[in-house]
Amino acid sequence: MTSGVVDAQAIDLRAVQRQVDAALEDFLAEKTRAAADRGHPPEVVQTVRDFLAAGGKRIRALLCVVGWHAAGGDGDATSAVRVAASLELFVAFALIHDDIMDDSASRRGRPAVHRVMRARLGEDERAERLGAGGALLVGNLALMWAQELLHTARLEPGRQRLVHGLFDAMLEEVMYGQYLDVMGTGRGADDVExxxxxxxxKTATATIERPLQLGAAVAGAGEATMDVFTRLGLPLGEAFQLRDDLLDVFGSPGGACAPGLSDLREGKRTVLLALGLQRGDEVQRERLHHLVGRPDLGEREAADVRTILQDTGAREHTERMIAARYNQVLQVLDGAGFPQAADHALRGLAVTATRYTS
Structure with a gap:
C-alpha cells in the first residue's frame, strides 16, 4: 500500500479513501484465511466485508488522515491510514448495533445485518431473536477487529498510548450517547438540550472530534492542536447529525435521498422533533405526540408530521442551527494556522458534513 500523497495545493482524498479501503480489504482477507484455517463460519467475515462495501462516506477515516496532515504529518502515511481504517470497523460495529436496537429494516440501501441473519434462519420461530443475537456478535467482532487493526499502526510508545487512549474515550462516549438515546426515546421529546x-x-465526538485527534496523535500533536480539533469537531459533528435528521424526515431537495419513516416510527429524540413540539400549538403538539413513535406509521401520517415540522418553523430553525455551526467551524479554521493543504481539505469536508444530500 502506498503512502498518502500531498502537494502544496491539496490532499488527494480519493486516494486516501482507496488506501483506507485497501487496508480494510487486506485485513479482512487475512481474517477470511484465518477463519478457513480454524474452521470458523466463513459468513461472519463476509458479512462485515459486505457491510463495508455497501457504501458510506468514509468521513471519519478521511478526517483522521487530514488530522495527521494538519498536525504536521509528512512522508509515509501508512500509520495514519491504518488508524483511519480501524475507525471504519468501529463504525461498522456501532451501526450494526444501532440497527438492532432500532430494529431498522435497512442500512445503506441493503437489508440491515440483523435482518440478513434473521432471513438465514428461515421459518424458525426463534428467527427474530436469534438473528438479532447473531448480528450482535458480528458487531462485537467488528469492534474487536477495529482494536486489533489499531495495534498494527506501528507507533512509537508515547504516540501509541495517546492513540489508544483517544480510541477508548471515543468508544466510551458512543456507549453513553447510545444509552441516552435508547433510554430517552419517547421521554421529554420537546427538550432541545x-x-x-x-x-x-453519540455523534459529534466519534464522527469528527476523535477522528481528527487520532490522526493528530499519530503525527505527535500537542494539546493546542487537540483543543483546536475539539472546538472544530463538536460543532461540525452536531451539524452533521442535524443534517442527517433532516434528511431522514424530509429527504433532499433533488431527490437523491428520499424521505424516510425510521426516525418517526422509532420516536427518535431529535432536535427537529423537539423544536416542533416546542413551537407547535396545542393541536399540533397533540398530533405529533399521537403520530411520532408509532411502529405502523404510514406515509399519509408521516406527511402530516412533515407539514407540522414545516409550519412550526422547526425545519427552518434546524437549518439555521446547521449554518451557525458551519460558520463556527470556519471561524476556528481561520485562526488555526494549519498547512494550506490540510486547511483546504478540512473546509471541503466541513461542506460535505453539513450539506450532503444522500
Missing amino acids: AALRIIHY
Whole structure:
C-alpha cells in the first residue's frame, strides 16, 4: 500500500479513501484465511466485508488522515491510514448495533445485518431473536477487529498510548450517547438540550472530534492542536447529525435521498422533533405526540408530521442551527494556522458534513 500523497495545493482524498479501503480489504482477507484455517463460519467475515462495501462516506477515516496532515504529518502515511481504517470497523460495529436496537429494516440501501441473519434462519420461530443475537456478535467482532487493526499502526510508545487512549474515550462516549438515546426515546421529546446532549456523545465526538485527534496523535500533536480539533469537531459533528435528521424526515431537495419513516416510527429524540413540539400549538403538539413513535406509521401520517415540522418553523430553525455551526467551524479554521493543504481539505469536508444530500 502506498503512502498518502500531498502537494502544496491539496490532499488527494480519493486516494486516501482507496488506501483506507485497501487496508480494510487486506485485513479482512487475512481474517477470511484465518477463519478457513480454524474452521470458523466463513459468513461472519463476509458479512462485515459486505457491510463495508455497501457504501458510506468514509468521513471519519478521511478526517483522521487530514488530522495527521494538519498536525504536521509528512512522508509515509501508512500509520495514519491504518488508524483511519480501524475507525471504519468501529463504525461498522456501532451501526450494526444501532440497527438492532432500532430494529431498522435497512442500512445503506441493503437489508440491515440483523435482518440478513434473521432471513438465514428461515421459518424458525426463534428467527427474530436469534438473528438479532447473531448480528450482535458480528458487531462485537467488528469492534474487536477495529482494536486489533489499531495495534498494527506501528507507533512509537508515547504516540501509541495517546492513540489508544483517544480510541477508548471515543468508544466510551458512543456507549453513553447510545444509552441516552435508547433510554430517552419517547421521554421529554420537546427538550432541545437533551437532544443535543445525545448528539454530542453519540455523534459529534466519534464522527469528527476523535477522528481528527487520532490522526493528530499519530503525527505527535500537542494539546493546542487537540483543543483546536475539539472546538472544530463538536460543532461540525452536531451539524452533521442535524443534517442527517433532516434528511431522514424530509429527504433532499433533488431527490437523491428520499424521505424516510425510521426516525418517526422509532420516536427518535431529535432536535427537529423537539423544536416542533416546542413551537407547535396545542393541536399540533397533540398530533405529533399521537403520530411520532408509532411502529405502523404510514406515509399519509408521516406527511402530516412533515407539514407540522414545516409550519412550526422547526425545519427552518434546524437549518439555521446547521449554518451557525458551519460558520463556527470556519471561524476556528481561520485562526488555526494549519498547512494550506490540510486547511483546504478540512473546509471541503466541513461542506460535505453539513450539506450532503444522500
